[in-house]
Amino acid sequence: MQVTETLNEGLKRAYKMILSAKDLDDKVMQKLKDAQPDIELKGFRKGKVPLALIKKKFGQSVLGEAMQETVDGAMSKHFEEKGERPAFEPDVKMANQEWKEGDDVEVELTYEALPEIPEIDLTSIKLERLVAKADDAGVEEALGNLAESAQDFKDRKKGSKAKDGDQVVIDFVGKVDGEAFEGGSAEDYPLTLGSNSFIPGFEEQLVGVKAGEEKDVTVTFPEEYQAEHLAGKEAVFNCTIKSVKAPAAAEINDELAQKYGAEDLEGLKTQIRERLEQEYAGAARAILKRGLLDALDEKVSFELPPTMVETEAKQIAHQMWHEENPDVQGHDHPEIETTDEHNTLAARRVRLGLLLADLGQKAEIEVTDAEMTQAVMNQARQYPGQEREFFEFVQKNPQMRQQMRAPIFEDKVVDHVVAKADVKDKEISKDDLEKAIEALNDE
Incomplete structure (x- = not known):
């Protein structure tokens, strides 16, 4: 394949590569000869099909393969001889778009070469x-942060109202249409107000309650609630407030250490x-x-x-x-x-x-x-x-x-x-x- 440089500016390179029609035909014929021993057609024994007939039947399909192999081989040889590596995949395209069998193949190759890197001591x-x-x-500060994140809750003074962030310990019974439903009751349940762990609207209604108080909480189950028989329905929870507790950092002791695996x-x-x-x-x-x-x-x-x-x-x-x-x-x-x-x-x-x-x-x-x-x-x-x-x-x-x-x-x-x-x-x-x-x- 004939290769001619058309651009060498900085790291930009361009080449015209010409594959003669004869060289391409020779390569096609060689590939067909290599395949001939394994080819059998109606009327001919395996390996005895005339080369001219093989070319007529398979020549077109082998032509593209031979062209691609030749161009790829020429590119590999070019980069090896030049000692260059392209920064990106080279751009390869046919220059003679009206090519037909029997014409030379003209290919344009363009790329940006990777630069030579200077040696450094x-x-x-x-x-x-x-x-x-x-x-x-620093250790004590981190220890304090751990204790803060492992917060505990301590009883508020008697008569104190529950605030957002407090924990209320409650007994509750949930009812729909006046009937208690399965899974809607619990005793001594510790609920942190503001945790959003209950149905939307439930926790907000307990802000301000006191220990010993009873409170009815009315909520509506979400339409997409997992229990289909409750989805979208209004429920009333009869709640008894057992205690109101304020958040407090955990004590820094061996018990805290054991919570963290020490x-x-x-x-x-x-x-x-x-x-x-x-x-x-x-x-x-x-x-x-x-x-x-x-x-x-x-x-x-x-x-x-x-x-x-x-x-x-x-x-x-x-x-x-x-x-x-x-x-x-x-x-x-x-x-x-x-x-x-x-x-x-x-x-x-x-x-x-x-x-x-x-x-x-x-x-x-x-x-x-x-x-x-x-x-x-x-x-x-x-x-x-x-x-x-x-x-x-x-x-x-x-x-x-x-x-x-x-x-x-x-x-x-x-x-x-x-x-x-x-x-x-x-x-x-x-x-x-x-x-x-x-x-x-x-x-």
């Missing part, structure tokens, strides 16, 4: 890693300290990673594929528009124009993405099957009861697998670079770490 990169320890005050209070404090330091380490890593990316961005400069930057800028603009317009869930909105800010951010992301990919390839970094399985399992937990369906979806969706693989690969490359860089640890307080994270998020 990773040992020259200087980074600061923040280290924050969980102090006693043997005793000291064990719970140890767990909290470890969890806090994991959180601090995660925050510090995010800051370290940003510092690394900033350092890499300053060290490298190379030409970027224009379409990659344009595509990334459009995605950034679209994402930022939706963040500023959270009420718009769909994509039926006006076209979003990219700005210089979007283009600058896109160029940085593309440059760093290409650089990290190159560093990972040179270091032979790979994402293992075990790492991918763990990532899928972690994400599947967001869909309780549908884990199997999620696994099957990921398995059948190459794009989804690539989306899950990319951050794992990036983190492994970051770890590789950090291991070679000059990293100095700096101990700081939790408050200073929080300020550093806030500053990071504000950028």
Whole structure:
């Protein structure tokens, strides 16, 4: 196949590829000869069908296959000889649209090449890693928050009225048309007002009741209520208020610790300290990673594929528009124009993405099957009861697998670079770490 370069501008490439009619016919005939021993037609024994008859019957179907194989082979050879890789799927189209059998085949190939990535001395990169320890005050604060979330209820002073958020302990009997119905009665039932755990309108009518009081609560079951014989019907609940209790934080003791799976209070404090330091380490890593990316961005400069930057800028603009317009869930909105800010951010992301990919390839970094399985399992937990369906979806969706693989690969490359860089640890307080994270998020 004859290949002629028609464009070489920056990273943009274009070529005209001509496959002569004779070469195409030779390839078709060779494919037919290869298939001849297995072909049998009426009047001929297997393998004895004349080649001319085979061509007449199967030539057209083999022609397209031969053309595609030739073009694909020429493209592979071209990229191998040039030492180039396309940034996107190359655009391949017939130049002579009026082609007919017997004509040469003219193909136009256009693409943007990936740039050459300059070498970087990773040992020259200087980074600061923040280290924050969980102090006693931090542990006590977290312990207090746990106690608050594990709230208990204590009796209010006699004669106090129930408020929203209080717990009322009640006996009740529900009736429809004056008749008690199955499942509509209970004794000593603890109901938190405002929890929306009962039929709509029920809890609101108990705000203001006192211990010892009796109260009839009238509600209407929703039309879509699960028990069909009650759906849409009015019911009256005869309630007796046994006690009114105010919310109170749980006591910080061994009993609280056991609620959270620890043997005793000291064990719970140890767990909290470890969890806090994991959180601090995660925050510090995010800051370290940003510092690394900033350092890499300053060290490298190379030409970027224009379409990659344009595509990334459009995605950034679209994402930022939706963040500023959270009420718009769909994509039926006006076209979003990219700005210089979007283009600058896109160029940085593309440059760093290409650089990290190159560093990972040179270091032979790979994402293992075990790492991918763990990532899928972690994400599947967001869909309780549908884990199997999620696994099957990921398995059948190459794009989804690539989306899950990319951050794992990036983190492994970051770890590789950090291991070679000059990293100095700096101990700081939790408050200073929080300020550093806030500053990071504000950028």
